[in-house]
Amino acid sequence: MLNVFPAQHDSLTKQVGAPVSATMWIDLVGPTDAEIAEVEAATGFRLPSIDALREIKSSSRLRYQHGVFYLSTPLAVRHPDAIDTQLPVGFVLSQTHLITIRFAALTAFDDVSERLADGRETPGSSLEILLLLCEESVDRIADLLEQAAGDLNGLTSRIFRTDDPGSPHAARENRILRRQLRNVGRLGTSSPK
Numbered sequence: 001m002l003n004v005f006p007a008q009h010d011s012l013t014k015q016v017g018a019p020v021s022a023t024m025w026i027d028l029v030g031p032t033d034a035e036i037a038e039v040e041a042a043t044g045f046r047l048p049s050i051d052a053l054r055e056i057k058s059s060s061r062l063r064y065q066h067g068v069f070y071l072s073t074p075l076a077v078r079h080p081d082a083i084d085t086q087l088p089v090g091f092v093l094s095q096t097h098l099i100t101i102r103f104a105a106l107t108a109f110d111d112v113s114e115r116l117a118d119g120r121e122t123p124g125s126s127l128e129i130l131l132l133l134c135e136e137s138v139d140r141i142a143d144l145l146e147q148a149a150g151d152l153n154g155l156t157s158r159i160f161r162t163d164d165p166g167s168p169h170a171a172r173e174n175r176i177l178r179r180q181l182r183n184v185g186r187l188g189t190s191s192p193k
Contacts, residue, residue: 002035003027005116005129025129026099027113039099045092047101048072053088069093075106075137091130098126100133108136151187155180 005025026039028047036047045068053072055061061072071093074086090101102109112132115121123129 001029002031002038003029003113005113024096024098024123024126025113025116026097027109028099028101029105030103031101043097043099045094045097045099047092047099048090050088050103053090053101067094075102093126093130096126098129106137108140109133112136148187152184155184155187 003026004023005027006023026043028035028039031039039045040047048070052060054074055072063070069092071091073089073091075089087102087104089103089106090099092099092101100109112121112129115132116123116129121132123132
């Protein structure tokens with residue numbers, strides 16, 4: 001899916017020329033080859049492939065070339081079926097454009113795009129849009145960390161509430177403890193969306 005902000009036309013190719021210069025953020029979500037080619041033709045930037053975005057060497061994740069920053073980063077995503085995974089996200093930043101390439105819905109990105117679409121935010125540059133995305137992402141992660149801390153505090157109080165180990169309920173308490181430890185393990189592998 002190809003989203004353009006500020007939205008002017010349904011298709012980026014209709015914006016070739018002066019209108020494309022007014023486009024500050026191009027957001028590609030699960031892009032097709034045709035959408036990637038369309039953005040490359042309209043902007044003149046070479047967009048990274050998914051394999052380039054998946055590169056794990058930190059030295060390959062940031063580069064500056066011909067006045068354009070290319071950044072790739074893995075972001076943790078939680079799917080509705082509670083499977084956590086890391087998906088690559090790419091950022092291409094020039095003085096005039098921010099292009100994001102992602103392969104899953106990310107709530108922080110969707111929230112920023114809504115704020116731009118309804119006029120709550122009116123950034124003056126592509127860099128300001130990148131900062132909005134970073135701010136929203138950090139806010140979401142902070143909320144999730146707060147929630148995880150609350151969950152862990154609750155588990156901690158249940159785990160360490162000690163009763164007499166010689167009591168007739170010791171076996172039951174051991175089962176409860178094992179269940180709570182599994183919950184702690186699941187919380188440890190949780191990741192934000």
